[in-house]
Amino acid sequence: MSGEWHKVAPANEIEEDEPKGVEIGGKHIAIFKLGEAFHATDNICPHAFALLSDGFVEDGVIECPLHAAKFDIATGKCLAEPAEDDIATYQVKLEGGDVMVLVPGG
Ligand code: FES
DSSP states (O other): OOEEEEEEEEGGGOBTTBOEEEEETTEEEEEEEETTEEEEEEOBOSSSSOBGGGSEEETTEEEOTTTOOEEETTTOOEEETTOOSOOOEEOEEEETTEEEEEEETO
């Protein structure tokens, strides 16, 4: 997949129950930690405008802070209304203690 890796944050700054919202090239992306793994998804809820990084993480699922739509963090799949669309996910890797995200098309 083409794109560019961006350093988003030191891995030790991301807590399991506190996703981190970042903006890369105008894209809002949320970084999650689940166990020892890191994940990245779109940060804007597809239902209305809310930042998912302000929401609640439970069992690998992020709940939107505004109307409680739910998304699977690993796959981006929409699991609960009122949202209907899945959210994009991004590849993540660790490099030198930093979380890197692959943003397509860069
Ligand atoms: S803005 Fe996320 S569920 Fe409405």
